[in-house]
Amino acid sequence: MIKFHRTPDACFANIPEYPFDPRYHILQDGLRLHYIDEGPPGGIPVLMMHGEPSWSFLYRKMIGPVVNAGYRVLAPDLIGFGKSDKPTSKGDFSYAQHIAWMREWFEAMGLHQVVLACQDWGSLIGLRLVTAMPDKFAAVILSNGGLPAGQDPPPAFAKWRTFARLSPVFPIGGIIQKATRTALDDSVVAAYNAPYDTRASKAGSRIFPALVPLGDNVEVPAQLAAWKVLETFEKPFTCCFSDRDPITKGGDAPFRDRVPGAKHELHRTLSGGHFIQEDDPEGFVGAILDTAKFAGV
Template structure:
């Protein structure tokens, strides 16, 4: 059966406060994948990977300071999110497909010596890429993210979120962003997060994400994530954590990453104060400042 693929009309993105970036696209697995590309083309590459139910708009407070420092800043929209194409059924999505789609994007752009910042599902996918293609990554920053294998006990708030995403008759994206952010988002900002979804048909991908997180040892993604941990436990390049002080979902995961990834031993780490799950919304400028303090001036 041919999958239904939905493409959000461009006019939905006509009003994006603080985000006046030209769209860029590549094709992966027959799907159009969008990304932001800002800064000097020959600058060192920084990739910013979002989670759910967000898109590259989440990084609007981080893109400019990083680009102004001489870095080429790339922020892709995961398939099913933002300006990227959206297969129309929950069953069209899997953890393995997201990893493959995103790596295909890396390959098409021929990225090397990448500094990665990843959060939420950006971490579930990004850390897999770091594990499976370690030579591509020069440095990693993780904010409010982890790589679960199904061997950990997940917080109750995640179980509630998983059930809500799959079964709730409504999926209020703007309200979800507000609940996960400490600062008050304007009406236009909340509308920007809803822009990718003209109606509920477009939401299959973002609704699918929580059910793809491995929560049991026999989950389909568990073997690949366990193998990824074996690789991460050998990753010796700089590996930083910058978790928010107010995120109930990922609280404590930074300590595990620092303990298990060798590159974290001599790297700087920080706690982002005054932030919740969407720490890029609450303290994006502070995160960019921390990153630049570790990376130094662009070559």
């Protein structure tokens, strides 16, 4: 039985610009997964997947415009983040387990013709869903993320991984701010901190950098197999990386070179740092809507 922390609802009482009704799905192992579900129930689903150490709050500026364009937006909180339950032992987290948790939720939702918008760990997990169920997806929009398969870690990421492992303090909101070019309001920084009211609730945020399959990692074979599927993926695949992210700079090149669905002119460079949803949400939304239209959905 997984021991977990459930952040009290009171911690989310003063979240700005986040008017979305909470929805929950109970996974088979008893963990509660939170997600946003906005827009017409029968609309084409746009799945917005966050990374680490953020949560669905990251997409708050993008959800409304995409819903207003007629789409249904789903934005889950990964287990260990946001309003979802948070295992308190780092040993309960693995890359494969996160894929399994998200696939269980995805299948329970009965989704199809999905437009995936993903960034950071949202891409590591989201792209594995695409390669496991390519018939369920209509298009992919990728920003500041990837599907690493044994490469050496970029220097900026190596520093981040060391910080996550060794730093005596781990200020989530401050970390988001440092990876964002926009000056965030104090209330926004506080919102990123809100899910983590105990030290143990940050176990997922702490361990995630160590789970990225770089170097000699147990998940590398599965990543290589996923790339084999991506090399046959012919549906629209758009890269919209930012111009000032030292961690993922140049990360669009493998996708543009190797994914058949990326052979189009919709790729673009967005303006900002790693968390582009804060710096250039309009640009990210534009990439989503243009790609969905190009896909005919």
